[in-house]
Amino acid sequence: MSIEFRHVSKTFPDGTTAVEDFSLTIPSRETTVLVGSSGCGKTTLLRMINRMVDPSSGSILIDGKDIAEIPPVGLRRSIGYVMQNSGLLPHRTVADNVATVPMLTGVPKRKAREDALALLDRVGLDRALAGRYPSQLSGGQQQRVGVARGLAVDPNILLMDEPFGAVDPIVRDELQQELLRLQGTLGKTVVFVTHDIDEAFLLGNQVVILQRGGRIAQVGTPKEILANPANEFVADFIGAKRGKRRLRIDETGRGEDVLLVDAAGYAAGVLSADDARLVLTGSGPKSRSVSNKTDQAGDA
Amino acid sequence: MDWVWTHLDLISSETLAHIGLSVPPIVIGFLVSIPLGYWASRSAVARSVLLTIGNVLYTIPALALVVLVPVVLGLSLLNPGNVVVALTLYAVAIMVRSAADAFASVSADVRQSATALGYSAAQRFFRVELPLAGPVLLAGIRVVSVSTISLVTIGALVGIPSLGSFFTDGFQRAFLLEAAVGFVLVLVLAAVFDVLLTVLGRVLLPWNRGLRPTAAARRVIAQQLPPIGAR
Ligand SMILES: Nc1ncnc2c1ncn2[C@@H]1O[C@H](COP(=O)(O)OP(=O)(O)OP(=O)(O)O)[C@@H](O)[C@H]1O
Numbered sequence: 001m002s003i004e005f006r007h008v009s010k011t012f013p014d015g016t017t018a019v020e021d022f023s024l025t026i027p028s029r030e031t032t033v034l035v036g037s038s039g040c041g042k043t044t045l046l047r048m049i050n051r052m053v054d055p056s057s058g059s060i061l062i063d064g065k066d067i068a069e070i071p072p073v074g075l076r077r078s079i080g081y082v083m084q085n086s087g088l089l090p091h092r093t094v095a096d097n098v099a100t101v102p103m104l105t106g107v108p109k110r111k112a113r114e115d116a117l118a119l120l121d122r123v124g125l126d127r128a129l130a131g132r133y134p135s136q137l138s139g140g141q142q143q144r145v146g147v148a149r150g151l152a153v154d155p156n157i158l159l160m161d162e163p164f165g166a167v168d169p170i171v172r173d174e175l176q177q178e179l180l181r182l183q184g185t186l187g188k189t190v191v192f193v194t195h196d197i198d199e200a201f202l203l204g205n206q207v208v209i210l211q212r213g214g215r216i217a218q219v220g221t222p223k224e225i226l227a228n229p230a231n232e233f234v235a236d237f238i239g240a241k242r243g244k245r246r247l248r249i250d251e252t253g254r255g256e257d258v259l260l261v262d263a264a265g266y267a268a269g270v271l272s273a274d275d276a277r278l279v280l281t282g283s284g285p286k287s288r289s290v291s292n293k294t295d296q297a298g299d300a
Numbered sequence: 301m302d303w304v305w306t307h308l309d310l311i312s313s314e315t316l317a318h319i320g321l322s323v324p325p326i327v328i329g330f331l332v333s334i335p336l337g338y339w340a341s342r343s344a345v346a347r348s349v350l351l352t353i354g355n356v357l358y359t360i361p362a363l364a365l366v367v368l369v370p371v372v373l374g375l376s377l378l379n380p381g382n383v384v385v386a387l388t389l390y391a392v393a394i395m396v397r398s399a400a401d402a403f404a405s406v407s408a409d410v411r412q413s414a415t416a417l418g419y420s421a422a423q424r425f426f427r428v429e430l431p432l433a434g435p436v437l438l439a440g441i442r443v444v445s446v447s448t449i450s451l452v453t454i455g456a457l458v459g460i461p462s463l464g465s466f467f468t469d470g471f472q473r474a475f476l477l478e479a480a481v482g483f484v485l486v487l488v489l490a491a492v493f494d495v496l497l498t499v500l501g502r503v504l505l506p507w508n509r510g511l512r513p514t515a516a517a518r519r520v521i522a523q524q525l526p527p528i529g530a531r
C-alpha cells in the first residue's frame with residue numbers, strides 16, 4: 001500500500017494555504033514520519049490521505065488508484081487513524097471504542113468485542129480495562145486504546161497524528177518502543193506526524209522534514225539526514241538537538257570508566273572501557289570528543 | 301382541609317389535565333429544538349437568527365400568547381390546543397439555546413475522530429453527537445419542564461382547566477386553601493417531572509454517571525432558569 005502525493009496543494013476557504021505543491025512517495029510497509037514545526041501543514045497532509053481534507057489541486061494515489069474516486073466513508077474505514085488526544089468516544093467503553101469500526105462495517109457485536117479484547121492484549125493493556133470509560137484511564141492508557149482502535153480493522157495504512165504528544169516522557173518512551181515492536185510484526189504502511197525530531201529519527205524509516213506550507217526541506221533515512229543536512233534549515237532543525245547529540249569526555253573522573261557529558265554539561269552516560277580498550281585520539285584533552293550523533297539512527 | 305377530601309376527584313382530574321397540557325409542549329419543544337439547535341451550532345448566522353427569534357418569542361407575555369394563538373390559528377378561545385401551542389413556542393425559545401450549546405459542547409476532537417473512523421454524517425449525528433450533547437440537553441429540558449408546568453396555569457385565566465384553575469377559583473372566592481392546594485400541587489408536579497427526567501438521563505447517559513456536570517451544562521442551568529416572576 002504505497003501512497004503517492006502528486007503536486008498537491010490545499011488552500012482552505014478562509015484563504016490559508018496550508019500545503020503548496022507537495023509531491024512525495026510513501027513506501028509500502030514502512031514508517032514515514034512527517035516532521036516540522038507547528039502549522040507547517042502536517043495534519044493537513046495526513047488528513048488528505050483519508051479524505052478528511054480534499055486537496056485544492058493535485059492528486060493522491062494509493063497503490064496507483066486516485067483516492068478522489070473512492071467514497072470517503074469507506075476509505076476512512078479501511079485506514080487506521082490515531083490522534084493526539086486519542087479522540088476516544090467518551091460515551092463508549094474501552095472495548096466498544098476499539099470495536100467501533102468493525103461494528104460499523106457489519107462485524108457482529110460479539111466477534112467485534114472478542115477481537116477488541118485480543119487487541120488490548122496486543123497493545124499491552126489489561127483486559128480488565130475493557131469495561132471502563134475513557135475518562136477513567138490515564139493518558140498513556142488512552143493512547144494505547146487509540147492505537148488498538150486504529151488497528152482494529154487490520155488496515156494496511158495507519159495514520160498517526162502526534163499520537164504520543166500529550167503524554168509524559170517516560171510513557172512516551174514506552175509507547176514508542178511498543179509501536180516499534182508492533183510495526184516489526186505488523187509491517188503496516190505507517191504515516192506518523194510529529195514535531196519532535198528525536199521521535200522522527202527513532203521511528204521513521206523515511207523522514208520528511210517540512211517547512212511552512214508543507215514544503216519539503218529534506219527527505220531521507222535518518223542516517224542520510226543526520227550525515228548530510230540538505231540546507232541550513234535542516235541543519236538548524238536537527239541542530240537544535242545537536243548540542244545534545246555531541247558528547248564530551250568529562251575530565252574530572254579518571255578511572256576505568258569514562259564519564260560523558262553533553263553540551264550543557266549534564267552527565268549523559270558512561271563509556272565502559274573494561275574489555276573494549278578505549279583509545280582516545282586528538283591533540284589536547286579539550287578536543288577529545290566522542291560523537292554519538294548517529295546513534296539514534298543506528299539501526300534504522 | 302375537608303375541602304381537599306371532598307374534592308379529590310376534581311383535584312385528580314385537574315392534575316391529569318395539567319399533565320396533559322404540559323407533556324406535549326415539553327416533548328415537541330425538545331424534538332423541534334434538536335435540529336434547530338444543531339443547525340445553530342454549525343453556523344454562526346443561523347445561531348444569531350434563531351436565538352434572536354427565540355428571545356423575541358420569550359418576551360411575549362404568556363397571557364398575550366394564549367390569547368393570540370387562537371386568533372392566528374383560528375381556534376376556539378377555549379381550545380386547550382392554544383395552551384399547548386403557546387407553551388411549545390416558549391419551550392422551543394428556551395430549548396434552542398440549550399440545544400445549540402449542547403451540540404457546541406461536543407469536542408471538535410471527538411467529532412473529527414468519529415469522522416476519521418468512518419462514521420457517515422447521519423451515523424455520527426445519532427451515535428456520537430446526540431449522545432454527547434445529552435448532558436447539556438438534559439439540563440435544558442429540565443428547565444423547560446419546570447417552566448412549562450408553571451406556565452400551564454396561565455390557561456386558567458382564559459378558562460382552560462388545569463391546576464391553575466384552583467388559583468383563579470380560590471382567589472375569586474377568597475378561598476386561600478384552594479389556591480394553596482393548586483400552588484403546592486404545581487410544585488410537586490414540577491419536582492416529580494424533574495426527578496423523572498434525571499432518572500431518564502441516568503439511564504440514557506450511563507457514561508455521564510458520577511461525572512460532575514460539564515461546565516456547559518452548569519451554565520445552562522444557571523443562566524436559563526426562566527424569569528417566571530417577571531411574567
Ligand atoms: N480547517 C482549516 N481552515 C483554515 N485554515 C486551516 C484549517 N486547518 C488548518 N489550517 C491552517 O493550515 C495551516 C497548517 O495547519 P496544520 O493543522 O496542517 O498544521 P500542523 O503542521 O499539523 O500543525 P501542528 O503541529 O500545530 O498540529 C495552519 O496555518 C492552519 O492554521
Ligand SMILES: [Mg+2]
Nearest residue numbers: 042043044161
Ligand atoms: Mg497538527
